[in-house]
Amino acid sequence: MQAAIQTAKIKPTGRPRKPEVEARILDVTMQLMCEEGFSRMSIDGIAVAAGVSKPTIYRRWSGKADIATAALERLRLAEPSVEGKHGLDKVRALLFNFRKSLLRPNGMALIGVVLTEERHNPELMKHFRERIVKPRREMVATALEEARAMGEIQKHADIDAMVTMLIGSFYGRYLSGASIPPGWIIRIVDALVCKG
Amino acid sequence: MQAAIQTAKIKPTGRPRKPEVEARILDVTMQLMCEEGFSRMSIDGIAVAAGVSKPTIYRRWSGKADIATAALERLRLAEPSVEGKHGLDKVRALLFNFRKSLLRPNGMALIGVVLTEERHNPELMKHFRERIVKPRREMVATALEEARAMGEIQKHADIDAMVTMLIGSFYGRYLSGASIPPGWIIRIVDALVCKG
Amino acid sequence: MQAAIQTAKIKPTGRPRKPEVEARILDVTMQLMCEEGFSRMSIDGIAVAAGVSKPTIYRRWSGKADIATAALERLRLAEPSVEGKHGLDKVRALLFNFRKSLLRPNGMALIGVVLTEERHNPELMKHFRERIVKPRREMVATALEEARAMGEIQKHADIDAMVTMLIGSFYGRYLSGASIPPGWIIRIVDALVCKG
Amino acid sequence: MQAAIQTAKIKPTGRPRKPEVEARILDVTMQLMCEEGFSRMSIDGIAVAAGVSKPTIYRRWSGKADIATAALERLRLAEPSVEGKHGLDKVRALLFNFRKSLLRPNGMALIGVVLTEERHNPELMKHFRERIVKPRREMVATALEEARAMGEIQKHADIDAMVTMLIGSFYGRYLSGASIPPGWIIRIVDALVCKG
DNA sequence: GATGAATGAGGCTTCATTCAT
DNA sequence: CATGAATGAAGCCTCATTCAT
Numbered sequence: 001m002q003a004a005i006q007t008a009k010i011k012p013t014g015r016p017r018k019p020e021v022e023a024r025i026l027d028v029t030m031q032l033m034c035e036e037g038f039s040r041m042s043i044d045g046i047a048v049a050a051g052v053s054k055p056t057i058y059r060r061w062s063g064k065a066d067i068a069t070a071a072l073e074r075l076r077l078a079e080p081s082v083e084g085k086h087g088l089d090k091v092r093a094l095l096f097n098f099r100k101s102l103l104r105p106n107g108m109a110l111i112g113v114v115l116t117e118e119r120h121n122p123e124l125m126k127h128f129r130e131r132i133v134k135p136r137r138e139m140v141a142t143a144l145e146e147a148r149a150m151g152e153i154q155k156h157a158d159i160d161a162m163v164t165m166l167i168g169s170f171y172g173r174y175l176s177g178a179s180i181p182p183g184w185i186i187r188i189v190d191a192l193v194c195k196g
Numbered sequence: 197m198q199a200a201i202q203t204a205k206i207k208p209t210g211r212p213r214k215p216e217v218e219a220r221i222l223d224v225t226m227q228l229m230c231e232e233g234f235s236r237m238s239i240d241g242i243a244v245a246a247g248v249s250k251p252t253i254y255r256r257w258s259g260k261a262d263i264a265t266a267a268l269e270r271l272r273l274a275e276p277s278v279e280g281k282h283g284l285d286k287v288r289a290l291l292f293n294f295r296k297s298l299l300r301p302n303g304m305a306l307i308g309v310v311l312t313e314e315r316h317n318p319e320l321m322k323h324f325r326e327r328i329v330k331p332r333r334e335m336v337a338t339a340l341e342e343a344r345a346m347g348e349i350q351k352h353a354d355i356d357a358m359v360t361m362l363i364g365s366f367y368g369r370y371l372s373g374a375s376i377p378p379g380w381i382i383r384i385v386d387a388l389v390c391k392g
Numbered sequence: 393m394q395a396a397i398q399t400a401k402i403k404p405t406g407r408p409r410k411p412e413v414e415a416r417i418l419d420v421t422m423q424l425m426c427e428e429g430f431s432r433m434s435i436d437g438i439a440v441a442a443g444v445s446k447p448t449i450y451r452r453w454s455g456k457a458d459i460a461t462a463a464l465e466r467l468r469l470a471e472p473s474v475e476g477k478h479g480l481d482k483v484r485a486l487l488f489n490f491r492k493s494l495l496r497p498n499g500m501a502l503i504g505v506v507l508t509e510e511r512h513n514p515e516l517m518k519h520f521r522e523r524i525v526k527p528r529r530e531m532v533a534t535a536l537e538e539a540r541a542m543g544e545i546q547k548h549a550d551i552d553a554m555v556t557m558l559i560g561s562f563y564g565r566y567l568s569g570a571s572i573p574p575g576w577i578i579r580i581v582d583a584l585v586c587k588g
Numbered sequence: 589m590q591a592a593i594q595t596a597k598i599k600p601t602g603r604p605r606k607p608e609v610e611a612r613i614l615d616v617t618m619q620l621m622c623e624e625g626f627s628r629m630s631i632d633g634i635a636v637a638a639g640v641s642k643p644t645i646y647r648r649w650s651g652k653a654d655i656a657t658a659a660l661e662r663l664r665l666a667e668p669s670v671e672g673k674h675g676l677d678k679v680r681a682l683l684f685n686f687r688k689s690l691l692r693p694n695g696m697a698l699i700g701v702v703l704t705e706e707r708h709n710p711e712l713m714k715h716f717r718e719r720i721v722k723p724r725r726e727m728v729a730t731a732l733e734e735a736r737a738m739g740e741i742q743k744h745a746d747i748d749a750m751v752t753m754l755i756g757s758f759y760g761r762y763l764s765g766a767s768i769p770p771g772w773i774i775r776i777v778d779a780l781v782c783k784g
Numbered sequence: 785g786a787t788g789a790a791t792g793a794g795g796c797t798t799c800a801t802t803c804a805t
Numbered sequence: 806c807a808t809g810a811a812t813g814a815a816g817c818c819t820c821a822t823t824c825a826t
Binding site for chain 1: 231232233234235236302304305307308309310311312313314315316324325329330333353354357358359360361362363364365366367368369371372373380383384386387388390
């Protein structure tokens with residue numbers, strides 16, 4: 001990290017790259033990839049939408065797959081705060097955020113892309129897992145552990161399975177064609193909790 | 197005369213179609229679509245792999261989207277028998293079949309395709325839901341109802357949510373990057389059943 | 393001619409060709425050729441419009457050019473009667489007929505076709521000249537000769553040039569983009585006749 | 589600043605276009621269109637003959653019809669000088685030039701193209717009329733008016749008809765199949781002039 | 785003889801990528 | 806470094822023609 005900062009201080013020769021260009025290109029790439037899918041997304045389209053020329057893109061990345069990878073790599077799970085919530089309430093709050101992100105336009109499209117491209121561009125899936133899936137799972141798992149500690153769920157609950165079922169239920173619901181109302185979150189959490 | 201009309205098999209004139217061609221084309225289409233995705237799949241590729249010429253394809257379908265739709269439309273949930281099982285055992289058996297189909301090469305790819313193409317070719321998603329998702333959900337739901345009747349699960353269990361979570365957990369698991377061992381089925385069913 | 397009739401009496405073996413089919417195909421061919429031009433005209437289009445299959449066409453003619461040629465070959469200058477007219481009046485009547493045929497939809501299109509195809513299918517131009525151009529020219533020339541005999545035009549008038557100018561003026565007028573009103577005929581005939 | 593704006597030749601950025609390419613493509617297009625007709629002419633053919641790639645063409649024009657239109661739009665009546673001639677002499681000189689252009693290889697072919705394409709690409713006919721037909725007609729008309737002023741032709745001569753007949757006679761002659769010798773010009777002018 | 789099916793060849797257009805200022 | 810231009814390789818689709826009943 002320190003090294004990186006030092007490097008940044010070396011005055012680069014030649015015309016420096018405008019830093020916001022990079023971001024704009026990757027933003028546009030992500031958007032187009034979600035809208036069109038990887039194959040249909042064109043470098044031309046990215047260039048036009050980002051307001052740059054194609055060589056400007058190729059100077060930074062080596063090809064279409066590389067750009068897409070970079071766009072995915074930059075992804076962070078932008079999770080709104082769930083401060084102040086605890087245990088199952090926190091779980092529900094996290095799932096509520098998840099729901100919101102899925103309901104955004106093209107909210108599921110990225111999953112389609114990484115699945116479709118898994119064979120051709122495994123990097124995409126890899127980054128998607130690292131940047132999006134894993135953090136979310138960890139947050140939910142932590143909250144569930146807290147709930148367990150609080151006695152809201154059983155001592156021997158299979159937290160890993162629970163995380164997967166909670167999150168997976170959204171995919172399942174989407175693929176079934178049914179809408180995902182806010183109440184869905186109540187239902188799935190209830191389904192896991194014995195109220196005997 | 198009436199009889200004649202009723203029974204007359206309309207004699208088809210002209211050269212008959214090679215009978216197996218249709219199936220071969222659609223098989224190949226489905227395979228390529230899973231391997232490459234809709235966009236990358238090419239008519240040329242289908243023609244070569246099916247051993248026919250392109251016009252032979254175009255005589256039957258009007259274009260790429262039409263062929264893909266036909267391939268999906270032809271899909272049926274080919275569910276191996278779960279005869280003799282009942283209640284939760286049947287649920288587990290059904291999920292075991294599901295697992296097997298997902299673990300096949302490209303088992304998840306089709307989901308990627310329909311998600312990616314949802315905007316451009318909504319027909320694909322529609323058929324996927326009708327032919328694959330819905331039948332499977334109904335089978336699992338029926339088995340769960342049976343389990344409920346048998347007292348294996350609670351009276352007021354939210355069966356719809358359970359179906360979605362069970363099936364969805366496979367998607368969640370796949371996207372997490374973890375493998376899906378046979379024991380997974382035990383775990384997710386257990387997670388839903390109170391063993392108070 | 394007699395021989396032909398005798399030949400016709402020989403009972404042909406096999407299923408006889410429906411005679412009106414031939415005519416229908418050629419009619420359709422001529423029409424499509426005028427509407428679309430030779431290249432754009434398709435055998436498929438002819439077959440569909442004539443209500444026959446493509447091999448039915450290929451059994452009779454050897455290819456696209458052959459069909460087009462046959463269609464042109466069948467053309468006859470269908471000149472409405474100008475009986476009772478003489479001299480310049482007859483000339484004007486003939487030109488009036490000519491005008492009418494040019495003003496029909498696609499009236500000039502055939503000329504476009506034969507000119508465009510002159511290099512690739514010289515037969516078309518040849519038949520067009522023989523069946524259409526030449527007969528019309530001869531009729532006009534004869535009428536002009538009559539007019540000369542009647543003293544309506546000068547003794548030494550260059551009848552060949554006059555025919556060409558009269559007829560050609562319609563092409564010139566069409567290409568200029570101006571309409572061709574009935575009065576046009578009066579004007580061009582007047583232009584050739586000295587009224588000193 | 590104002591001055592700067594006014595005089596500044598906008599510095600073009602990026603790789604400049606090879607300068608002669610445009611002209612070469614349009615030349616080739618015109619030639620192929622005359623030789624083959626619009627339909628038979630292919631973009632591939634143009635690209636090869638012009639020594640460029642197809643995208644180089646598509647960067648400049650939006651499609652086949654657009655290229656053809658551009659080629660026609662670029663046409664100018666390249667009329668050799670008729671300086672020093674006046675009245676009917678000038679008319680004859682102009683017609684002599686016309687004759688020469690018609691006798692060039694494919695001299696009539698363009699007319700075939702515009703006629704054939706009139707329905708599908710009316711722009712072609714429009715440009716042909718504007719660039720070629722109209723200028724020529726105006727030149728001939730002007731010369732005829734001069735001749736009239738000089739007393740070479742009658743006061744009340746129908747100049748518009750005369751122009752059309754003179755020019756049209758070439759089309760008529762061509763379609764008749766007869767050659768167009770130099771003497772033709774003498775004959776048609778004589779035919780219009782009373783030598784009583 | 786007539787039909788519907790099949791095909792090889794080719795046409796238009798676009799894309800990812802590289803070049804030349 | 807950024808740009809507009811150029812390109813080879815496909816991709817989709819259609820056509821003239823032939824095949825097999």
